[in-house]
Amino acid sequence: RKEVEQDPGPFNVPEGATVAFNCTYSNSASQSFFWYRQDCRKEPKLLMSVYSSGNEDGRFTAQLNRASQYISLLIRDSKLSDSATYLCVVKPFPAGSASKIIFGSGTRLSIRP
């Protein structure tokens, strides 16, 4: 089983729609979670951290479910500019320790007019 798994998509939704995708992780001791956005042929950029209580940043909402070991990203009122690949990121060791950070393979999202 991969350490971090995502549905590769693509998710093809109309502008203005709400879209959600999940990411599962295998290490129950994982401590930190993030969503990154990557445009074609560009570097990944941090979209948002994911906190235990869930958190919202404008149209984006992130949730963490430790019992089922998954995180989710919800995008409301989607814009054409939201088209990108969304990467789930998990840090499997306690925060503050020097360790590797694991990326999922990404979920492709395409917003159509």
Added chain:
Amino acid sequence: SQTIHQWPATLVQPVGSPLSLECTVEGTSNPNLYWYRQAAGRGLQLLFYSVGIGQISSEVPQNLSASRPQDRQFILSSKKLLLSDSGFYLCAWSVTRGVEKLFFGSGTQLSVL
């Protein structure tokens, strides 16, 4: 503010030639440094990470090596490139104060022909 520089942006090299990609970080001290590779349409594969000068951890056996001669400099090298070394190479940095987050350089698209 912190910035990360990575060069060159694109590189075309013949099989068997050497490789040197450089990455430098400004505006922070003692960062964790990372080299990732992304094959076309695939996720990010962690190649190396470093928690300090001269300290390199390798994640996968391969044709590549990394060095950290200075606190904020990270170099990816190969003595003889293979076709399979083609890909998008990304340098990243993080600090372990608080929640560790990764920030990426703009990447190098390497084509080995």
